[in-house]
Amino acid sequence: MSLTPEQIRQWLKAVPDPEIPHVSVVDMGMIGDISVEADQVRVELVPTFAGCPAIRLLQEQIGEVLAQHGAQAEVEVVYHRAWRPEDMTPEGWAGLRKAGFALPKRLSQDPQELLAEVACPKCGSEAVSLVSPFGPTACRAIFRCHSCGEAFELFKPPV
Ligand SMILES: [Zn+2]
Numbered sequence: 001m002s003l004t005p006e007q008i009r010q011w012l013k014a015v016p017d018p019e020i021p022h023v024s025v026v027d028m029g030m031i032g033d034i035s036v037e038a039d040q041v042r043v044e045l046v047p048t049f050a051g052c053p054a055i056r057l058l059q060e061q062i063g064e065v066l067a068q069h070g071a072q073a074e075v076e077v078v079y080h081r082a083w084r085p086e087d088m089t090p091e092g093w094a095g096l097r098k099a100g101f102a103l104p105k106r107l108s109q110d111p112q113e114l115l116a117e118v119a120c121p122k123c124g125s126e127a128v129s130l131v132s133p134f135g136p137t138a139c140r141a142i143f144r145c146h147s148c149g150e151a152f153e154l155f156k157p158p159v
Contacts, residue, residue, distance in 0.1 A: 003071060005034035008041060011069055015061050018054035023095035025058060029087025032078050041066060041073040046083045097121070101155045102143065120145035121152050 012031055013024045025031055025045075032044030043062055047055050059075040066073040102121045119126045125147035132142045141154045 003036045003039065003041060005036060008034050008036070008043065008066065008071070011065055012043070012062060014065050015058070018057060020096060020099050020101075022098065023092055025062070027089045027092030027095060029083060029085070029089070029092060030058075032081075039072060041071045043073055043075045044078045045075050046078045046081070046087070048083045096155055100152070101140075102152050118143055118154055120148060120150060122150045123148040 009026055009031060013026045015025045017023045017025055017028045017030070020028070028048060030046050030048060032046045033042075034044070035042045043066075045055070045058060045062065055077055059077065062075045063073050100121060102118055118128055120128055120143075123145065125145055127146040128143045129146070130141060131144050131151065142151060143154055144151045
């Protein structure tokens with residue numbers, strides 16, 4: 001049996017994001033390069049934020065899923081390049097929206113620009129203000145909507 005990176009990427013869709021169930025690490029754009037050499041698999045794992053918890057857990061889960069398919073995997077956490085929202089798949093964005101996260105309307109590398117273009121996920125109003133740049137985890141920011149009064153979280157790319 002010869003493995004391909006495409007096959008491995010497909011298998012890894014079984015690994016959910018630790019914070020956002022129903023969205024896989026693949027759809028979150030957290031899987032970087034995959035290489036296969038003589039049945040030894042190397043997978044790059046790109047944290048959505050350097051301070052995000054559960055990276056070790058994810059490494060284990062990825063190793064376990066690949067082991068179920070009989071593949072020996074080495075999971076390397078990548079810190080030399082940042083996770084980018086552009087690496088997310090359309091399924092990933094749809095999953096975040098379904099989970100009730102506000103999403104930036106435009107994908108930008110500039111965090112200020114991202115935070116400036118936020119609409120309430122409940123009523124769509126843009127009359128919102130930032131309550132805290134840090135939500136329950138460093139990946140999230142908390143906003144409040146002035147139209148409906150709802151507080152909501154924005155999924156925030158790394159700064
Ligand atoms: Zn609202």
